[in-house]
Structures are given as structure tokens and as C-alpha cells.
Amino acid sequence: MRTYSRVHPSVREYEVFARKLRTEPLRQIGSVVAPDEDLARAYARATYDEERWIEMAIVPRDDLIWLWQPGEEGSSE
């Protein structure tokens, strides 16, 4: 069975990371869907700038290298 995805094959999903303090680690705060990096940056800023982040970064979800995921060998789940 195919799992539902809002994301069309011609666009990419980008994970958004940010932090508020230099002393805290970057954490994932959400994601955006966009056809290219320009729009992904504009969308991330528009969607998540309500809070006072000192740093924000985006990463294409496809570029994340998973060592394991929930339910897989190595996962503590």
C-alpha cells in the first residue's frame, strides 16, 4: 500500500532547524515543501519567523542519512 504524501514528486520537502540561544542545540521545528532552495528559504522564513530564532537552517529531507528509523534494527523503540 502506498503511504499518503502531501508532497508532489516534482517538489522537495525541506526540514527546518532553528535555535533561540547559542547555548542550545539546533532542533527540528518543522518542514516546508518547495520546488527549489530559493522558495524553501523564503517559505521557511515566512512560516517559522514568529519566534525570535538566532539561527535557522534548512536541509532537503532526501539528504538526511538515516542510520536507523523507528522499528528498525538499532532503534531503541
Added chain:
Amino acid sequence: MSLPDLVLSLADSKQMLGLRYAEWATRAPTLEADIAAAAMGLDELGHSRVLYGCLEPLGGNPRAGEGDASSYRAAAYLDQPWTSYAEFVAANAILDSAYTAVLQALAEGEVEVLQTRLRKMLQEERYHFLHGRSWRREGLDPEPEARAWREALEFFGPPGGDLDPAALRAALEEKVEAPAPALEIDWSKWDPLRRRTRPGAIDEATFAMLRGLEERRFMPAGAARQS
């Protein structure tokens, strides 16, 4: 043309641009584009507030009295609500970037109040630019873009005017990564206060909203009588 005249036309233009962006907050092609339209609309309205606030230290607001819709100094491109997303994108990619080019010149100029207050605006505009640049690549209807170019060049003004139109045009072309289309502009029809050649004014509903008249319609009868 005085500096307050120029700043007022930028403020009016950004207020109208913000309202037009916001009109697309539920009509853009994707959820993210809806959010971006809302966020850029809020940005532009914020920029106009800052620019109106600069008028006092620059010597006062040159617009006397209440004025009518035609005293509003925004581009003809912003007179009517847009009917297609291609118009949104052309305004975003060309017109918004044209205003940014003028803001950049003012921020790098010698007037201290503009040097300090325009900085945040220019940072936010980087994201408007990225948004416009990416959507331009989608190959939308080219007609609105030609119109946006015309109005951008009219905003820069004629040669020998208060701005350096050749430098601004070159800056805009470099930013948009495209040459301006070949256009004949009849400068004899150019209104130096509104920085446009076409007559006309913003639509009545938008002007009534700006003056608070649309809100009055929803006030309780008693509150309306007191005012």
C-alpha cells in the same frame, strides 16, 4: 522632488503592495505560497509604517489634509486587485525589487535616519526576492512582468531627476538576472509626486478600507454615532 516626497511615495507603494500581497493569502497555488503571501504582506505593511515614521524627522509629511484616492502615491500596477497569480509574481519579482533598489540607495546615503531605520527592511526583502526569483522560473504569463518593468522604471524617474535611474535600472537588471524590456516612456506625462505616467487611483473599496470606512460598517450603531 524633496526627500520626504520620495519617502512618502515609497511608503504608499509599500502599503499598497502589502495589501495586494495579503489579498492572495488564501488564493496562492500552494499552502506555503499562501503563508508567504501573508508574511510578505505583513512585512510590507510594517515597512510602510517605518517609512511613514521617517517623514517627521525628515521635515514632515508632505501630504496635506485627507486627500482622495488619487493623492495616494503608488504605482498604477497596484491600483486594482490582481486577478492572476502571475500578476502577484511580477509585482514580487520586479516591482518589490525596484523599491528595494531605491531603499538600498537611501540606506547607503548620507541621511542618518534612513541609514539606521531601513536595515531590517532590507534583510526581510532578501526573502521576498528569493520568493519572486523562484516563482519567475515557473514560466508564468509574461504580460504582467512587462507592465511591472514599466512601472518600476517609471518609479525610478526620468534622466536628470532626483534619483539615478540608469544606476537603479542596472541594479534591478542584475538582481532579476534579465534585461529590462525595450520600453518607450512618455516622461511628459510623468507625475513627479506619484512617480507614474498613468492617471487613475486605487480602487474605492481599498481606499475606504484604508480610511477606516469599511470598519465603520461593522461597528455597533451606538459606537458609529459617537464618532
